[in-house]
Amino acid sequence: xxxxxxTAFNARPSGRASAFWKRLRSGDEIAYLITLTCALTILxxxxxxxxxxxxxxxxxxxxxxxxxxxxxxxxxxxxxxxxLPFIYGxxxxxxxxxxxxxxxxxxxxxxxxxxxxxxxxxxxxxxIELLAAVPSVIFGLLGIFVLxxxxxxxxxxxxxxxxxxxxxxxxxxxxxxxxxxxxxxxxIIPFIISISRExxxxxxxxxxxxxxxxGATKWxxxxxVVLPFxxxxxxxxxxxxxxxxxxxTMAVTMVIGNxxxxxxxxxxxxYSIAAVIANEFAEAxxxxxxxxxxxxxxxxxxxxxxxNGLARLLVLSTTKKGAA
Amino acid sequence: MGLSWRRxxxxxxxxxxxxxxxxxxxxxxxxxxxxxxxxxxxxxTVDFFTKLPTPVGEPGGGMAxxxxxxxxxxxxxxxxxxxxxxxxxxxxxxxxxxxxxxxVRYTTDLLNGVPSIVIGIFAYTLIVLPQGHFSTLAGxxxxxxxxxxxxxxxxxxxxxxxxxxxxxGSMALGASKAKSILTVVIPAAKAxxxxxxxxxxxxxxxxxxxxxFTAFGNRYWSPGWEQxxxxxxxxxxxxxxxxYADWKRQAWSAGFVLLMLVLAVNIVARIILxxxxxxxx
Amino acid sequence: MTRRLAVLTVLLTMxxxxxxxxxxxxxxxxxxxxxxxxSKWFEEFRKKFPSTTINYASIGSGGxxxxxxxxxxxxxxxxxxxxxxxxxxxQDKRGSAILHFPTVLGAVVPTxxxxxxxxxxxFTGEALAGIYLGKITKWNDPxxxxxxxxxxxxxxxxxxxxxxxxxxTTYVWADxxxxxxxxxxxxxxxxxxxKWPVGLGGKGNEGVSGSVQQTANSIGYVELIYAxxxxxxxxxxxDAAGEFVQASLASVTAAxxxxxxxxxxxxxxxxxxxxxxxxxxxxxxxLIPSKIQDPVKKKAIKDFLNWMLTDGQKMTPALDxxxxxxxxxxxxxxxxxxxx
Numbered sequence: 002x003x004x005x006x007x008t009a010f011n012a013r014p015s016g017r018a019s020a021f022w023k024r025l026r027s028g029d030e031i032a033y034l035i036t037l038t039c040a041l042t043i044l045x046x047x048x049x050x051x052x053x054x055x056x057x058x059x060x061x062x063x064x065x066x067x068x069x070x071x072x073x074x075x076x077x078x079x080x081x082x083x084x085l086p087f088i089y090g091x092x093x094x095x096x097x098x099x100x101x102x103x104x105x106x107x108x109x110x111x112x113x114x115x116x117x118x119x120x121x122x123x124x125x126x127x128x129i130e131l132l133a134a135v136p137s138v139i140f141g142l143l144g145i146f147v148l149x150x151x152x153x154x155x156x157x158x159x160x161x162x163x164x165x166x167x168x169x170x171x172x173x174x175x176x177x178x179x180x181x182x183x184x185x186x187x188x189i190i191p192f193i194i195s196i197s198r199e200x201x202x203x204x205x206x207x208x209x210x211x212x213x214x215x216g217a218t219k220w221x222x223x224x225x226v227v228l229p230f231x232x233x234x235x236x237x238x239x240x241x242x243x244x245x246x247x248x249x250t251m252a253v254t255m256v257i258g259n260x261x262x263x264x265x266x267x268x269x270x271x272y273s274i275a276a277v278i279a280n281e282f283a284e285a286x287x288x289x290x291x292x293x294x295x296x297x298x299x300x301x302x303x304x305x306x307x308x309n310g311l312a313r314l315l316v317l318s319t320t321k322k323g324a325a
Numbered sequence: 326m327g328l329s330w331r332r333x334x335x336x337x338x339x340x341x342x343x344x345x346x347x348x349x350x351x352x353x354x355x356x357x358x359x360x361x362x363x364x365x366x367x368x369x370t371v372d373f374f375t376k377l378p379t380p381v382g383e384p385g386g387g388m389a390x391x392x393x394x395x396x397x398x399x400x401x402x403x404x405x406x407x408x409x410x411x412x413x414x415x416x417x418x419x420x421x422x423x424x425x426x427x428x429v430r431y432t433t434d435l436l437n438g439v440p441s442i443v444i445g446i447f448a449y450t451l452i453v454l455p456q457g458h459f460s461t462l463a464g465x466x467x468x469x470x471x472x473x474x475x476x477x478x479x480x481x482x483x484x485x486x487x488x489x490x491x492x493x494g495s496m497a498l499g500a501s502k503a504k505s506i507l508t509v510v511i512p513a514a515k516a517x518x519x520x521x522x523x524x525x526x527x528x529x530x531x532x533x534x535x536x537x538f539t540a541f542g543n544r545y546w547s548p549g550w551e552q553x554x555x556x557x558x559x560x561x562x563x564x565x566x567x568x569y570a571d572w573k574r575q576a577w578s579a580g581f582v583l584l585m586l587v588l589a590v591n592i593v594a595r596i597i598l599x600x601x602x603x604x605x606x
Numbered sequence: 607m608t609r610r611l612a613v614l615t616v617l618l619t620m621x622x623x624x625x626x627x628x629x630x631x632x633x634x635x636x637x638x639x640x641x642x643x644x645s646k647w648f649e650e651f652r653k654k655f656p657s658t659t660i661n662y663a664s665i666g667s668g669g670x671x672x673x674x675x676x677x678x679x680x681x682x683x684x685x686x687x688x689x690x691x692x693x694x695x696x697q698d699k700r701g702s703a704i705l706h707f708p709t710v711l712g713a714v715v716p717t718x719x720x721x722x723x724x725x726x727x728x729f730t731g732e733a734l735a736g737i738y739l740g741k742i743t744k745w746n747d748p749x750x751x752x753x754x755x756x757x758x759x760x761x762x763x764x765x766x767x768x769x770x771x772x773x774x775t776t777y778v779w780a781d782x783x784x785x786x787x788x789x790x791x792x793x794x795x796x797x798x799x800x801k802w803p804v805g806l807g808g809k810g811n812e813g814v815s816g817s818v819q820q821t822a823n824s825i826g827y828v829e830l831i832y833a834x835x836x837x838x839x840x841x842x843x844x845d846a847a848g849e850f851v852q853a854s855l856a857s858v859t860a861a862x863x864x865x866x867x868x869x870x871x872x873x874x875x876x877x878x879x880x881x882x883x884x885x886x887x888x889x890x891x892x893l894i895p896s897k898i899q900d901p902v903k904k905k906a907i908k909d910f911l912n913w914m915l916t917d918g919q920k921m922t923p924a925l926d927x928x929x930x931x932x933x934x935x936x937x938x939x940x941x942x943x944x945x946x
Contacts, residue, residue, distance in 0.1 A: 218335070
């Protein structure tokens with residue numbers, strides 16, 4: 002610790018004990034142990050998280066079993082707790098958000114990777130990535146006061162085009178699953194754009210040149226050669242965006258309408274898992290009610306783990322550094 | 326012989342569409358910034374920073390307690406998240422390469438993907454229930470748990486990015502591994518490490534959901550660490566869904582302040598990183 | 607250098623927190639119905655007794671009952687009195703009884719946002735039940751036009767707004783609807799949290815009034831002061847005597863006039879008989895444990911109750927809450943001694 006260790010130069014074959022003491026004195030062992038402990042802490046925290054979620058949801062799990070996931074009635078007073086309306090709302094809003102965000106996101110990624118000159122591409126990507134830093138509650142704020150009135154204004158147009166489907170039928174009051182989906186789409190676009198752009202940039206230039214040499218247009222090259230090559234990474238970015246949108250709480254609860262029922266129309270209000278936990282947790286009396294909300298948290302946790310896992314697998318196998 | 330007219334059309338149309346997509350994405354951000362500035366920035370007053378909330382329905386007052394509350398929560402989050410995250414990152418970067426470190430990395434990504442409301446439940450069952458009350462401590466721990474995985478990943482990346490040559494040079498001069506890490510590797514990665522930490526704090530500064538049943542909210546000052554506390558994003562939520570015009574004005578102001586802080590940190594961080602030639606991820 | 611700064615900051619905060627420890631900090635949570643009154647009271651009380659801060663979180667009556675039962679707050683507040691089962695749960699969990707202390711009288715009004723209609727509409731009990739059951743779907747339904755001959759009601763769909771959180775205001779509303787509509791009583795019932803047949807959910811009285819304000823053609827039920835402070839239209843309701851009565855200090859006070867107050871202070875005054883009675887009136891209660899460990903907190907809470915029942919009552923008319931009847935005040939002042 003005082004003078005630099007001279008082990009490297011004067012390496013004498015000593016016993017394991019004295020080598021250990023040398024490492025200890027030089028701080029290597031301590032450094033290793035301290036950092037190892039911190040790494041273990043992460044494992045401990047995650048394990049503890051799962052245990053706490055599992056333990057505190059014991060009462061409803063015993064009572065309802067798997068039917069918790071398929072029951073549709075959420076009636077705290079009667080003691081009925083069914084998760085299906087929330088699972089439905091969560092999945093539907095995220096799915097519609099993806100339907101909106103994927104074309105926009107991949108389209109923008111193509112532009113930024115293939116068409117824009119490097120300087121502009123970097124500057125615009127910088128701006129778009131800032132969108133990812135905007136807190137959820139601010140999206141909610143804008144959702145209530147900007148998006149919902151805007152959607153109310155263009156609703157006749159949507160109804161004219163898509164009103165024949167059950168998805169866009171029924172009255173529209175502003176707050177709805179559709180509004181929540183649009184807000185979510187805006188929130189997840191930056192993730193799709195930034196990862197897809199990187200993945201597309203990583204496609205070897207020979208692939209492009211080969212296609213162009215064969216007489217393809219730029220678009221044909223992109224669509225038929227570059228995108229398939231980058232497919233796994235783009236899929237990964239989509240899964241990542243999906244995992245993000247499943248867990249979004251504040252923006253969703255401010256514009257979804259908070260109605261624990263399953264409606265087929267996107268214009269109807271709905272409810273998501275995260276939103277109902279946020280709204281009802283502080284007033285959940287009794288082990289059954291609170292446990293039911295915690296069990297919902299467990300379901301959400303499980304969903305996001307699976308999807309995140311898939312995302313990592315896909316992205317890992319395409320980007321150079323192996324970590325995105 | 327040359328391209329068909331149809332193929333040319335498709336080419337132009339599709340490529341223009343991609344440009345349009347980019348415009349939508351960039352335009353959204355600029356719109357958000359502009360709108361918040363217009364509604365929040367222009368109605369920002371000194372009172373906002375110095376006064377406490379007034380009774381319901383009485384206009385005026387501010388969010389001084391929420392600003393301090395957020396600062397305290399971030400301090401706790403940093404105290405918990407940064408050491409564990411940073412040292413964990415050091416482990417993965419310097420002693421990694423084994424199956425164990427793969428498991429650690431995977432678990433970190435797992436924790437990173439957990440929805441913030443679930444972390445809130447975790448902090449509630451772990452801290453609030455046994456203690457029997459809501460507190461800044463519970464909120465800080467929730468945010469700290471969220472900071473850990475973000476800090477690990479960025480720390481590991483920036484440490485990894487330090488050239489092997491620097492490490493080997495230091496070892497060749499006789500320094501032990503620990504000393505090399507301390508005196509050579511970490512200082513070399515300093516810019517990236519600090520900005521990574523700042524970015525992770527900026528991220529949790531805007532989180533509301535985990536605070537709903539941990540920090541709980543407070544209309545007054547919250548002394549110490551054992552009392553419930555107000556926080557900026559939580560006030561934005563409560564005021565935004567209310568009918569009071571003055572509260573809504575304050576929600577815009579708070580949203581503006583929050584956004585400016587978060588964006589400022591992000592912009593500064595990325596500028597520093599890009600100057601040094603590292604990727605901003 | 608930064609490390610030293612960090613340590614210094616932590617130390618300073620610790621010192622500051624110790625210095626502040628002389629003050630009494632009480633945490634409470636619950637009903638949004640009386641929140642404007644409570645926030646005014648706690649502020650005025652703090653001006654009078656600067657060392658006592660009562661931090662009240664307006665999370666809904668359901669939340670108030672849950673948190674006081676969990677022991678995470680020092681006292682709760684609710685406009686739906688706790689049921690026997692809830693009181694037993696409190697006894698089991700906290701080892702003492704829970705006491706109800708009425709604070710003010712308030713009114714739940716039907717507030718609406720109909721473009722072009724600024725007048726105060728007349729609502730019968732059946733109409734309100736029909737709207738919230740989803741059977742009356744348009745503003746120009748005969749049930750509504752019948753009661754409002756002079757008003758042109760549009761043919762728009764009614765957007766129903768209710769509470770998404772457990773609410774005493776919901777309890778009062780549902781209690782009233784159960785008394786005027788058999789179908790409501792059997793289909794939905796009364797509780798702080800009911801299974802709504804239709805509608806959007808708003809969080810707290812704040813959220814419901816916010817939603818109604820933002821949504822055209824909507825109707826919601828909120829405490830009177832929320833409608834007044836935000837200049838929202840609210841309707842008259844038909845009372846048991848058959849007249850359409852506007853919520854006001856007089857009509858709410860009249861609702862409590864006939865009621866006999868039991869010893870535990872739990873009573874319902876909806877659809878009360880009499881003249882000029884506003885039918886959706888209610889007491890609202892503070893939920894205080896009968897045993898409080900911390901002597902400093904106990905004294906502070908008792909001081910507040912005494913202050914509230916004397917000086918505090920004088921402040922209620924300014925916020926359109928009716929003060930408690932004198933008989934109730936007298937009974938309550940005696941009941942304060944039950945807090946050990």
